[in-house]
Amino acid sequence: MSDRTAWNDGATALSSCTDCGLYRVCFSRRLGMDEAEECAVVHRSPVPAPAGGTIAWDPGNLVVLRSGAVKRSRCTRDGNELIAEFFLPGEVIGLQTGEKAAADEAFVVLERAHYCEMPWDGVHELMAHDPGVRHTVSEILLESLSVSRERLLRACRGSARQRVAAFLLDLVSRRERTPSPTPHIRLAMDRREIAAYLDLTIETVSRVLSRLRREGTIDLRGRWLRVCDRDALDELAEGGALPRSIA
Structure with a gap:
């Protein structure tokens, strides 16, 4: 079972953006660019990034992740890691206009990845000549801000059970947007990283996952996750309680 069966792994250059398995959810497709515009704007030769490496993101570029997973993180003075988001x-990394990573932040590759680059200058040029593109970019930015805000709120409020449940639901919904989603998803992040993102301890994350597995809400084998009871997970994310038999 492999995530790479769900989309092109980006091992070779594309003749067109439409050849990419992620095209229907890609930023360039939502802009409605024709093939000539794609050639002018998108750097389509996927850039490889090994697990454990970093992506040297330039605020002047958008980075569209084609495979793998990336975390945006930094370390505190006492050596603890703080994770702001996962991609x-x-x-897209750098979607919010004017976004700048702090000097001590890094975009770390969690598992072997490939990505494409799209200079903001090219997008701005399209916006200047096409009102439709300008409107679409505005919609995408507003949507991105809304999703980021909701994701942040869910990650830092409520009980540990609420946070973990909401995190799993978010991962599943994001994977469902990709071509040919499967019932099982592979968690690119380990429990320490989940804990750092949710501001919990590793022990708490492990305890909640174990309870959800015993309840039958999820099936978790190693890093492979399958949601068995979506309604129960939804209820828990909204503050519902687990059955007393496992509380």
Whole structure:
């Protein structure tokens, strides 16, 4: 079972953006660019990034992740890691205009990745000549801000069970947007990274996952996750309680 069966792994250059398995959820497709515009704007030769490496993101570029996973993180003075967000295939690093990473922040590759680059200057040029593109970019930016805000709120409020449940639901919904989604998804992040993102301890994350597995809400084998009871996970994310038999 492999995530790479769900989309082109970016091992070779594309003759067109439409050849990419992620095209229907890609930023360039939502802009409605024709093939000539794609050639002018998108750097389509996927850039490889090994697990454990970093992506040297330039605020002047958009980075469209084609495979793998990336975390945006930094370390505190006492050596603890703080994780601001995760990026999955089809998602864009640097989408919010003017976004700048702090000097001590890094975009770390969690598992072998490939990505394309799209200079903001090219997007701005399209916006200047096409009102439709300008409107679409505005919609995408507003949507991105809204999603980021909701994701942040869910990650830092409520009980540990609420946070973990909401995190799993978010991962599943994001994976469902990719071509040919499967019932199982592979968690690119380990429990320590989940804990750092949710501001919990590793022990708490492990305890909640174990309870959800015993309840039958999820099936978790190693890093492979399958949601068995979506309604129960939804209820828990909204503050519902687990059955007393496992509380």
